[in-house]
Amino acid sequence: MATFLEMSDISKRFGGVHALRGVDFTLEVGEVHCLVGENGSGKSTLIKIISGVEAAEPGGRIAISGKEYPKLNPVYSTHCGIQVIYQDLSLFPNLTVAENIAMAHHLGGLHSVNWASMRATAKTTMARIGVEFDPDAKVSELSIAGRQLIAICRALAADAKLLIMDEPTASLTRHEVNALIALVRELKRAGICVVFVSHRLDEVLEIAERVTVLRDGAKVGTFAADTIDGGKLSHLMTGKSFEYQVQAPELAAGPVVLEVKGLGRQGEYEDVSLQLRAGEVVGLTGLLGSGRTELALSLFGMKPPDRGTILLDGQPIALRTNAEAIDRGIAYVSEDRLTLGLILNQSVTANVTLTVLERLAGAFGLIAAGARQSHVARWVSELGIKVSNPANAVKTLSGGNQQRVVLAKWMATSPRVLILDSPTVGVDISAKDGIYEIIRRLARDGVAVLMISDEIPEVLYHSHRVLVMREGRLTTDVAAAATSEDALRQAVNA
């Protein structure tokens, strides 16, 4: 097999942070290669170097199809057929589907644009992967999964020989992930090399031929996928061993905190009744569109229900805005954390303390720097947020670490009811464990937790009770100890 990309001794520093240390990396033509590692281990940085967005430190070598590129930049790498789908997708929300896909038409010196040929390019490219969107629709109108497909189409339209996807599955549902995996196989058959970054190790083992493991910016090794399993992989990534097991947090369920009776919202969910007790962790799962996120948003005051009642401590309440919900001690960590939950240009400190400013205020309502710092230090260490200095802007953190900042922000409010929508998506395995541990501790302290997730083992092994929603209705409400992965899978998909 021919070698497409060969990199050796690649290092990269950001100020004092050593993001990559002497990494070697090779890609064969037409292979599917996964890149794994904990949050902040340097995966995204390596990708940015391959695409020429960031320059490696002097001393590293990069050769593409046998040709050396001492100074790679995005124009050269595109020219060599390298296309990257970034964690944030890097689409242009204000432009149409056709323009986003046929973006290459816009490059180069001044020339006229041909809208008809752009539409045609977009249509044929979409047909190649079997999707169909209105070429004149704005990308901002599409769902996350739709945008992802557009990003893939853009790469294909630019004649990709190597397609790099940075955590493409983080915001997709299981169903959409399956479609994506099928698509990757299709691309491989067409001779396109794929680099895939993911924290979901089952996915990695499902599609990869080879896996490269990074730890703290250094390469641990490259392995053929059929010689390793999930346990070995996570050991390689973290140096620790993990096991999925029933972590049934001891149930100290207290009184009912939040109760919902016959709740419904036109076209989204219907006739939902449930109870959340103090100290209880309730898992909620279901397919996309099953109404689970909408239900959560109603409980958080962002999508007021049309019918039914919400009772807090037995008292009916009307939640019309999320400010009311927050006042009553209901916190919600959204699914789409990266766009909704953070002020990317501000420091970690500013983001973490945003929700608790009142509480940190001392004499005359002024905020003591010391209280602020110790508050931040506590959460940074509890969630293991990897940041050299909390004064750094959140956008310099790796994707997974950004998510921990959002979690910290909400957990710090010490809510009575905590709703977590997909809390561990994009978070590496040891941090996942940290998050589960925090959830357990919050429950022990009497918080009612509603954890929404796509991953059945996650809801099963870390909740006391599991709810399943299907087509807008709550179909299953069962004690975790009394059910199994298979039974739940059936309830979700039936």
Place this chain on the structure above:
Amino acid sequence: MPESRIASFGRFRRSHEFWLLMVILGLCASLGFANAQFLTVQNLFDLLTSYAFVGVLALGLLVVLIAGGIDISFTATASVAQYVTLSLANAYGANWISVFAIAIGIGGALGGLNAIFIQKLRIPSIIVSVATLNIFYGLLIFFTGGKYIYSLPDWFATGIFWFEFEWGKDSSYGINLQILALALAFLVTWLLLNRTNIGRQIYAMGGNADAAQRLGFHIFGLNILVYCYMGVMAGIASLIQAQLAQSVAPTVLVGKELDVVAAVVLGGASLMGGVGTVLGTFLGLTLLAVLQNGIILLGVSSYWSPFFVGLVILISVSATAWSQRERRTRSARR
């Protein structure tokens, strides 16, 4: 394909431009009803002539806003370009081509200066342009003492007048310098934004600057182009304004920024970048003109004019925000 035409009409009906058009038609109908003077050919030509200055500047600003920046120094740029160009013309003689070349050169250079500060020093564009507004204007007043120039070259004072035609009794109309410049500015800006790859890159950069950089767009070059374009428009606007006023007045242009911003924002351009159309700016300009003109024709004190302009901006921006939120909740439900 009739099907796609229906789809694009549907899209147009949901757009900001459509609502703007409806508001303008409604306003024109009621003003025409209230005052017979309003819907006359004479008033139409007068409006086009007197709003050409604001219109040309609005097109420059539209491009800047789409690129994700802002510039409010253009009135000072125009004042400088106007003064220098016509002083040179008075001193050394000139013709149409040379005065426009000089004004465009000065405007472009000052715009480029803005771009360099914004891009190289990474200072927010609003701060840079507030600073350069004051610097350009301050220097101009210092060197000129704020004195007007009333004697202009004859050919310049005469202006141009094409396709003259008679309408009614002893009134004749035609394409004058202002209308010609306005039409050309619209045409060129529309071509730039919709028909060239550079224009589409400007939209893309305004929509997602990081992504544009990752794709290898020449961000610095695009910004230079955008701010120079604004400067060039300021240069052109300054001359048509001087021709209309028959004088060079270094102190009267600065302060008109807000009319220009109003026209562009009414037209749906977003201060967040990436959004805005030439059609929208045309409609925004029309609405501004109709509103201000209507107030005068109705005999309302012109002191009320800023109040109504502000009110209409507030209503139109809230209406757009509201309809977008409606659409978002509806699409989220699907």
